[in-house]
Amino acid sequence: MQYYNQDTYIYLDGNFVKATDAGIDLFGQSLHYGYGAFEGLRAYSTHHGTRIFKAEEHFARLQRSCDAIDLPYHWNASVLIEKSYALLEVNNLRSAYIRPLVFSGSNMHLTSAKDAHIMIAAWEWGPYLGQNLLRVCTSKIQRPNPKSFRIEAKVSGQYINAILASSDAIKQGFDEALMLGQDGYIAQASSENLFIEKDFKLYTPPLDHVFPGITRQTVMELCKNLNIEVVEKKLTVQDVHEANSAFLCGTAAEIIGIKEVDGITYREDWEHTIGASIQRKYKKLVLEEENYEVII
Structure with missing residues (x-):
């Protein structure tokens, strides 16, 4: 563009x-x-x-x-x-x-x-990853080691490995990549944070290998207001495969649902997921159609 x-x-x-x-x-x-x-x-x-x-x-x-x-x-x-x-x-x-x-x-x-x-x-820029549900894959490219780099900083050079992971995923026919940390657990997508839904709860990786996204924090604040439990815990690839649903979030991408991971399709209809509810609430928040100023 x-x-x-x-x-x-x-x-x-x-x-x-x-x-x-x-x-x-x-x-x-x-x-x-x-x-x-x-x-x-x-x-x-x-x-x-x-x-x-x-x-x-x-x-x-x-x-x-x-x-x-x-x-x-x-x-x-x-x-x-x-x-x-x-x-x-x-x-x-x-x-x-x-x-x-x-x-x-x-x-x-x-x-x-x-x-x-x-x-x-x-x-002018629409949602970074579009508006359709995503097909993502687990990348072989890992997030930077937090002991060698301040991963909480949004630094230009750090995004080289995000470019490599995202580009490789697209070459394979996917929309985005999920990246592991040095510990072998899921960290995030190339430039978005990850949430998965399981048994009516949301789970998201802790911040040790993860960029502290402002949209990530907004999602957690919305969940608190909606009485939706959010658990920060280390997630395995299997956890992501066995989830009921999942979504990515970030300022550029906003809230975007995931259709499948590594060829495994989520069975739950996106429109009936917690992620879809958060997506709708987030859109109302940024458009100021509802007043969350006291909450957020």
Whole structure:
């Protein structure tokens, strides 16, 4: 898809500039070593106007990601949120995906950056994995070892193994990959968190090998409000195969159900699952059709 054209603006270091005029630092660590941090937010067109969902949480996590890799971060979250809304306005967008990126300056050494820049882009983007139930497979590619990398940080270079896992799954005819941690248990999909349903409960892997998704936390908060029990526990491949149903969640993907895993089809009709109920509640939440502000 085309993310920008000659009329598209981005926010770059305090100014709105044409995306075509931004330029690229060919001597930056971000380009050569993947030394950068990013976020993904969604703006929704609601009856209150355009609203960015959980903007404060996303920009707070962006700062934590930069801190985790010793990348300078000197921006104010309130200002960045204000600029994100302004970016939507100059691009005439009401519903959009928003991508902030913090990247380093010129430096060919393997040392911490002394300076950093921020870019924010936005474009129209439907649910990342589409809206149909997914066919997924267990990947041979594992998540990074948490003892060697801060996996709770949303860091550019970390997503190379996600690209490899997702691409391999697509080559095999699947829609997405499930990845194991170093301990051999299911961790998550390439860029989404996983929930499975069994005996009227939801189960999700604990955070030791898992990215702490904001949508994951939102699902757990919705479940608390709906009196749905959520158990965080290590899940085997067999646990996922024997579940009644399953779904993935993330800002880009939102809530999306799984039809089959490794060729094993879930028998329960998706529309009658807990996941489908959460999917409907989540959509009402982001569109502000129901007021969950006291709860979430």
